[in-house]
Amino acid sequence: MPVSVSVPDEIIIRRRRRNGTANLPDMDGYPFSCPIQVRWRDLDAFGHVNNATFASYLEMARTEAWTSLFGGRDALAIPFFVKRLEIDYRRPIDLDDEVRVWLRVGETRGASFTFEYTVEAGGEVAAEAVTRLACVDKTTGKPVPIDPDVRATLETLQPS
Amino acid sequence: MPVSVSVPDEIIIRRRRRNGTANLPDMDGYPFSCPIQVRWRDLDAFGHVNNATFASYLEMARTEAWTSLFGGRDALAIPFFVKRLEIDYRRPIDLDDEVRVWLRVGETRGASFTFEYTVEAGGEVAAEAVTRLACVDKTTGKPVPIDPDVRATLETLQPS
Amino acid sequence: MPVSVSVPDEIIIRRRRRNGTANLPDMDGYPFSCPIQVRWRDLDAFGHVNNATFASYLEMARTEAWTSLFGGRDALAIPFFVKRLEIDYRRPIDLDDEVRVWLRVGETRGASFTFEYTVEAGGEVAAEAVTRLACVDKTTGKPVPIDPDVRATLETLQPS
Amino acid sequence: MPVSVSVPDEIIIRRRRRNGTANLPDMDGYPFSCPIQVRWRDLDAFGHVNNATFASYLEMARTEAWTSLFGGRDALAIPFFVKRLEIDYRRPIDLDDEVRVWLRVGETRGASFTFEYTVEAGGEVAAEAVTRLACVDKTTGKPVPIDPDVRATLETLQPS
Numbered sequence: 001m002p003v004s005v006s007v008p009d010e011i012i013i014r015r016r017r018r019n020g021t022a023n024l025p026d027m028d029g030y031p032f033s034c035p036i037q038v039r040w041r042d043l044d045a046f047g048h049v050n051n052a053t054f055a056s057y058l059e060m061a062r063t064e065a066w067t068s069l070f071g072g073r074d075a076l077a078i079p080f081f082v083k084r085l086e087i088d089y090r091r092p093i094d095l096d097d098e099v100r101v102w103l104r105v106g107e108t109r110g111a112s113f114t115f116e117y118t119v120e121a122g123g124e125v126a127a128e129a130v131t132r133l134a135c136v137d138k139t140t141g142k143p144v145p146i147d148p149d150v151r152a153t154l155e156t157l158q159p160s
Numbered sequence: 161m162p163v164s165v166s167v168p169d170e171i172i173i174r175r176r177r178r179n180g181t182a183n184l185p186d187m188d189g190y191p192f193s194c195p196i197q198v199r200w201r202d203l204d205a206f207g208h209v210n211n212a213t214f215a216s217y218l219e220m221a222r223t224e225a226w227t228s229l230f231g232g233r234d235a236l237a238i239p240f241f242v243k244r245l246e247i248d249y250r251r252p253i254d255l256d257d258e259v260r261v262w263l264r265v266g267e268t269r270g271a272s273f274t275f276e277y278t279v280e281a282g283g284e285v286a287a288e289a290v291t292r293l294a295c296v297d298k299t300t301g302k303p304v305p306i307d308p309d310v311r312a313t314l315e316t317l318q319p320s
Numbered sequence: 321m322p323v324s325v326s327v328p329d330e331i332i333i334r335r336r337r338r339n340g341t342a343n344l345p346d347m348d349g350y351p352f353s354c355p356i357q358v359r360w361r362d363l364d365a366f367g368h369v370n371n372a373t374f375a376s377y378l379e380m381a382r383t384e385a386w387t388s389l390f391g392g393r394d395a396l397a398i399p400f401f402v403k404r405l406e407i408d409y410r411r412p413i414d415l416d417d418e419v420r421v422w423l424r425v426g427e428t429r430g431a432s433f434t435f436e437y438t439v440e441a442g443g444e445v446a447a448e449a450v451t452r453l454a455c456v457d458k459t460t461g462k463p464v465p466i467d468p469d470v471r472a473t474l475e476t477l478q479p480s
Numbered sequence: 481m482p483v484s485v486s487v488p489d490e491i492i493i494r495r496r497r498r499n500g501t502a503n504l505p506d507m508d509g510y511p512f513s514c515p516i517q518v519r520w521r522d523l524d525a526f527g528h529v530n531n532a533t534f535a536s537y538l539e540m541a542r543t544e545a546w547t548s549l550f551g552g553r554d555a556l557a558i559p560f561f562v563k564r565l566e567i568d569y570r571r572p573i574d575l576d577d578e579v580r581v582w583l584r585v586g587e588t589r590g591a592s593f594t595f596e597y598t599v600e601a602g603g604e605v606a607a608e609a610v611t612r613l614a615c616v617d618k619t620t621g622k623p624v625p626i627d628p629d630v631r632a633t634l635e636t637l638q639p640s
């Protein structure tokens with residue numbers, strides 16, 4: 001059963017699911033998801049969403065999750081930064097695809113933790129991704145252990 | 161009365177309207193509107209949505225209107241390009257603002273026409289803008305008169 | 321004669337000027353210019369530099385001019401914001417175009433002033449543009465008169 | 481000894497190297513590099529270059545290398561797409577950092593090959609990255625073996 005997390009109100013997007021026989025696997029392991037509004041500007045000269053823009057989609061979901069977990073924009077004041085990014089691209093995203101980023105917390109350890117993502121487009125898996133975020137001291141900029149309360153809150157987004 | 165145009169299904173965004181005493185004027189003159197999902201990546205180092213990103217918001221609304229009017233993505237094959245852009249910035253847009261672009265067609269003449277926009281953020285006017293689009297021949301790249309059917313369809317988005 | 325302004329060291333870009341019979345007018349009226357490195361990501365699905373990206377090119381030139389005038393990044397602390405943007409698009413910019421933004425200060429008045437730009441691409445005028453910037457008080461966010469020293473420095477970028 | 485590859489003419493950027501005691505390792509293993517012009521728009525609300533923008537920097541270098549290897553823009557017609565992206569972020573990039581992306585070809589196998597990158601900023605390593613690109617058939621969109629001539633050309637960018 002998904003952990004009870006305040007999922008943001010839906011952004012219902014009029015875009016078409018490309019087909020009715022989607023290959024999307026069971027998403028039960030992801031306690032959080034965020035719909036993404038694809039923009040014309042996201043496309044590159046190949047007519048698909050640019051590979052770097054996928055990273056902005058992940059960031060969008062991450063920011064929403066963060067705000068949802070830590071209550072408002074001040075939450076962004078918690079000093080984390082992206083330490084590592086991995087994206088496996090499975091299929092292109094088109095302008096008219098309905099897109100949603102599924103997110104969960106992977107491991108939390110010492111001074112860092114991971115978010116794991118599945119990017120859904122047109123009812124299919126468009127990408128799988130992982131970001132590792134590191135906690136830093138605001139003054140020194142050095143890595144520091146994650147605050148225990150922050151960690152406990154993050155762990156509510158781990159798969160049950 | 162707004163002209164009957166197929167407005168896309170809503171993208172309901174959880175973001176807060178900043179205040180209850182919005183200064184937003186009567187939007188009856190705008191037959192079309194498009195909610196915009198603000199992304200973390202839209203912000204610049206001042207912490208507000210970057211001035212150039214407003215132009216992408218206009219483009220988002222324009223693309224949605226175009227698709228709505230001309231039926232699907234193939235509509236994008238109609239060769240128009242942006243000839244002139246004007247934006248008057250009224251107030252900054254923040255990450256947690258609920259944003260909507262209101263759009264109408266202004267004048268249509270010879271080989272070009274205008275879209276007029278009001279960008280709403282947090283229940284207030286964040287910007288007013290105009291884009292002039294020119295019709296070109298696909299082969300020669302030269303300006304050509306707007307096709308009469310295209311013009312008639314565009315005019316359904318003029319204020320009544 | 322151009323006012324003596326410290327123009328940044330060149331960014332010499334390998335891109336081709338498209339033709340040898342450029343239509344570029346005399347640029348003597350512009351005391352400052354900034355070469356722009358076109359990126360693949362700047363293109364949209366039409367294969368040309370996206371219309372909103374032109375605004376980022378202007379901003380690039382503006383930031384460089386600002387830094388050049390006011391000495392380093394702290395100069396960015398001077399609280400101005402973009403109040404109005406106008407761009408007239410003359411021809412598309414391609415990935416392999418050599419691009420340069422020419423900039424001058426137009427009028428300075430009360431609490432605002434203008435930058436005027438010509439965007440050169442492939443030896444031709446790709447766009448002409450104006451931005452009006454307003455000076456604000458950092459604490460109140462209200463418009464305030466431009467500091468006289470700032471104004472005098474800006475005026476060194478007016479055409480002689 | 482670096483393989484003799486036509487490195488594009490330099491883009492010399494006026495930005496400062498932050499310190500004289502750079503930790504940048506020996507870059508002899510990278511036969512290609514591309515200077516990057518950092519833009520104001522690349523920064524996010526934290527005041528550093530956004531994590532997704534690093535992927536655009538890689539793409540910039542990749543596009544330049546590709547054009548350099550395969551002779552002009554038509555080279556872009558060779559149908560490859562990004563299959564996997566990995567970035568390890570080592571330090572933030574600031575607006576005034578001199579940035580350069582170093583690039584080499586890693587392994588080439590069946591229908592895919594890798595580019596390996598080091599992103600230099602202010603004389604230090606700002607990121608290390610790998611992208612795997614897959615070759616596809618234009619008509620079917622299915623992976624196909626890399627053309628032997630393309631492979632041989634790519635291998636000139638492998639470390640000697």
